[in-house]
Amino acid sequence: MSTLYLSHPAFLEHLTPLGHPERPDRLRAIERVMEAERFQTLERDQAPLAVLDDTRLAHLSGYVDGLARAAPTEGLVRLDADTTMSPGSLEAALRGVGGAMRAVDEVMTGRVANAFLASRPPGHHAEHDRAMGFCLFNNAAIAARHAQRAHGAERVAIIDFDVHHGNGTQDIFWSDASVFYGSTHQMPLYPGTGERSETGVGNIVNAPLRAGDDGEVFRAAMDEVLLPALDAFGPDLVVISAGFDAHVRDPLAEIRLIESDFGWVTRRLLEIAGRRCGGRLVSLLEGGYDLEGLSRSVAVHVATLMEA
DSSP states (O other): OOEEEEEOGGGGGOOOOTTOSSOTHHHHHHHHHTTSGGGTTSEEEEOOOOOHHHHTTTSOHHHHHHHHHHOOSSSOEESSSSOEEOTTHHHHHHHHHHHHHHHHHHHHTTSSSEEEEOOSSOOTTOBTTBOBTTBSSOHHHHHHHHHHHHHOOSOEEEEEOSSSOOHHHHHHHTTOTTEEEEEEEESSOTTOOOOTTOOTTTTEEEEEEOTTOBHHHHHHHIIIIIHHHHHHHOOSEEEEEEOOTTBTTOTTOOOBBOHHHHHHHHHHHHHHHHHHHTTOEEEEEOOOOSHHHHHHHHHHHHHHHHTO
């Protein structure tokens, strides 16, 4: 079976203030690297447009409706110090949701082996009732809920290796034992959550890293903490919140990963998915703000998915 690659031109229309790290050039850099010959066998499609009701799988109706009303027809609207909407933001965010759901559909029905969604804005900071940290809708959380409701998945695991803790995903599933959330991230760093002591109902495992930690420390945290917990959980689907801002080149943090570290963790997650759930795995782009580090890391990640 093949790997499905999803994206859409609408993701370029989510505009942010001049100098903002979450900018359209992130997607352009990824699209350029995906033109390489080794990716010509990828199955490619455009992310479909979700409807607002789809976002209610993970978000309160009042928040969803308020965000839709806040969408501007011109200029930028600031939701918090870091998070803005432009006229194209709502469609981009809804196509992120639609792409995540489409990826789940294709993987859960066995039509493809795995899938990667290259979208923006990212999602893992969006809590059940608020936008924050560049994020509007939590694509990973919605993907997990969609797998459960549309495909009968009883247990879904979300693994997040973005350098920032996915406070939104943790918030949404804090009391839900049917969804596992595991995260490596730098601490202290935005948003300030992700201590080891934050365990929900036993379904949340955080393995914080310190500034300056490299691939050896990251791999140890995965091998000794997150991956054994994931394996024991026995998921029906693995969802990756694939942030690449732990790369050594990234300007927003101080973790020192390189491309091979992202390839290694992708292989390890594929191994567990292969053993536990027939290889079913969906990967969703989160952060990554140095264009070279981001594009090279995504290339390794997707190439590794294609080897499954």
